[in-house]
Amino acid sequence: MDWSWTVDKAIPRPLRVIFRGVGQVFFCGNAVTGLIFLAALYVGGITAGLAATVGVVSSTVAAYLLGFPDDEIDAGLYGFNGTLVGPCLFLFLEHSPQLWLYVVFASILSTIVLAALMRILQPYNIPASTSPFVLTCWMFMAAVFAFDSFSRGPILPAASIPTEVAYISMIPVEMWHVAVSKGVSEVMFADSVIVGVMFLVGIAITSFRGAVMALSGAIVGVITPVLLGADKSLIEMGLYAFNPVLTMMAIGWVFLKPSKKSAVLAFLAGMLTVVCQAGLANFLTPIGLPTLTFPFVLVMWMFLFAASKSKYWGNS
């Protein structure tokens, strides 16, 4: 909405860049949206909010110090991976004072990895998206496991394949809105209905179509695993939904010319993301790593690369 951009531009530059960085987690380079996201993170938990703050500041400052392009920094592009690195490490690793140091170091690294991937993908005009966050966190988790086999924190159920699917039944009607909202909130590792709703409001301020796609993605991320017979508790926590949320926003709103065709493609991509997550978890679980948002990244890359060959989207 227009007013949000007016406010965005009125915020002092350093703060604006940081808020935009948070907003970019959902593809929204708008400081108002980012501020709402950050507030939602603190609502979800003080530690998660602080970790995200440390992450976004570290990764953005690193981009300045390393001399990366100013326009990209201004758009918040060097902030969203750090935003995700913080809460992620606090969720998966044991809490300790030096964990804050790890968050700073990992966020700086995510900025370097982002610049590298942007350079690699530049000839194809394809975004790196959250892949630097995923790669950096995987490397840190694997390294921590290697150096100290006792420092693992609570592992999210997302990290485990449902080896025994106890009871496959439809999710009760009253649980649906919970599963869908949590699906949106889990994008930033929050397991909370109110955080999910705040995220949706923040997105809607930047783009109504974006919010519709996010909501659709969460619904697809609940229906598809139900149909495929996945573990009910994972579905109810929204752990199959946060990837399709991002996929549908990327395909149906951000990166392809918006149209009915794009919306159909986004649905297809959303469903596929669920299948891809199940397949990827099969590989990663034995080595103790969660899929994070890599299913979204893989499916988005495939669809965007493919779309560039199509007469419908190739020139968009």
Add this chain to the structure above:
Amino acid sequence: MDWSWTVDKAIPRPLRVIFRGVGQVFFCGNAVTGLIFLAALYVGGITAGLAATVGVVSSTVAAYLLGFPDDEIDAGLYGFNGTLVGPCLFLFLEHSPQLWLYVVFASILSTIVLAALMRILQPYNIPASTSPFVLTCWMFMAAVFAFDSFSRGPILPAASIPTEVAYISMIPVEMWHVAVSKGVSEVMFADSVIVGVMFLVGIAITSFRGAVMALSGAIVGVITPVLLGADKSLIEMGLYAFNPVLTMMAIGWVFLKPSKKSAVLAFLAGMLTVVCQAGLANFLTPIGLPTLTFPFVLVMWMFLFAASKSKYWGNS
């Protein structure tokens, strides 16, 4: 042969594109050759033939609907991955009515993955070949294993490393032609001498050199593992041969300027493919996935990328 192209052009366009798609499994964009391949598949088994048919039609129609380039569709390039997806899923997954749906969905996906990889490889002028089929089938198999640990169908011995090589002895002379023929037929998952012979005839109609390379690849794929002491039963089923068949056709006939040097290179690449398959199986077996044609894809990519730097093939 010239007459085959005359017939090819006389076939109505939709049928021609489908048949060419089947032909492209062995790099033959010729409808007559494709028709023979399809007939051979039905000879090998009605289900495999039907699955291939559903696959090639689904992937080709998807390419039309998604607006991919007409000339590529006409050449059958969007058909051969679907052709392989069908019989592959029917071999490795439990048979059920919804498996037909999976074949349709996976074939559509293989078309999207193909377009993506063609775009990625375009600056290098390197073909994607059967990699979309491999990636799509791996993802579907891994996802099915994740959602339901009881739905596995009969796993081909190809999927297992010979952990205990019972008896390593030379293959009896009378088994040689069986192993070699089956090596050709296993490219499309058929375990049959007659199917292998029909495939060779079909290839010869398009190119004599192509058929010679296919036959040489099958022989290399029997001799090399015998020398390296691989499991005899796998060799006799042609399960070490189908990858070198494709490698030698690609290097010795299709993608490099044909010459004696190319033929020597093709032999080297063929032998290497066997080594690569053994190495790759070492990684994939623990997670329950077969190598499919990925050893061929990897070796072909390496040799084609390298050849583009050579003064002998760089300008071809």
Add this chain to the structure above:
Amino acid sequence: MDWSWTVDKAIPRPLRVIFRGVGQVFFCGNAVTGLIFLAALYVGGITAGLAATVGVVSSTVAAYLLGFPDDEIDAGLYGFNGTLVGPCLFLFLEHSPQLWLYVVFASILSTIVLAALMRILQPYNIPASTSPFVLTCWMFMAAVFAFDSFSRGPILPAASIPTEVAYISMIPVEMWHVAVSKGVSEVMFADSVIVGVMFLVGIAITSFRGAVMALSGAIVGVITPVLLGADKSLIEMGLYAFNPVLTMMAIGWVFLKPSKKSAVLAFLAGMLTVVCQAGLANFLTPIGLPTLTFPFVLVMWMFLFAASKSKYWGNS
């Protein structure tokens, strides 16, 4: 130093190319430096020296026969991967007469893989470095394990994650220079102080900054794992140091415009390489493969790709 280049040019061409190939292991395309490295290898052990000699000759001759660019061959670029393949296979596989054949075959393959990767990375102006050596050796080891589960030779401790870190204490002062020197020698699989010193002398002949970076890398590769609490015996053998040695030479001397900023970046990259090695070992150990120099390759690639986007190094 100038005199070394005069001598370099006075050596007959075939010998010069071979010596330069050995020198390129540490980025030194100088025959004098290469000759010192080769002498050091023989000092470390006759077999390792011979294996390196067979490797460097095979890979360089293969590049001639395959028609790769003359200027690249002259610079020794097709020699250093073969130089590493030889001692590597002799360290990790059971010694037998046919192992010499494997070394020849693997060295030829490393040349093909190098040409392929140079072609892939060419649009980005990024070096392939030792990645062909790593990929080729991984494939050969995996294949040998697949064909014969009893042929494994002594596996370096590097291949094993310290599952039980017996005692984490500071390394005694008198051990420091040992650990640091061995860290340099382990780049070519030698576990020897004198070999490490000879390597440093050889590097200093080509570039003083290069030698400083190598030494700094070895020190970083001892301090960082001590701080992170890694297994003491691995640190003392220099097995955490050979990767940062290469990383710091690449970032701080060879590929980025030398400056104080580059030196700081090199230190960051060196520390990160240790973390990356621990993370990578976590994945590779279960399948029986050592990390070799892949941590260095990954971190170097990330930093070079990223640097090309920076205003500080982008135009260098």
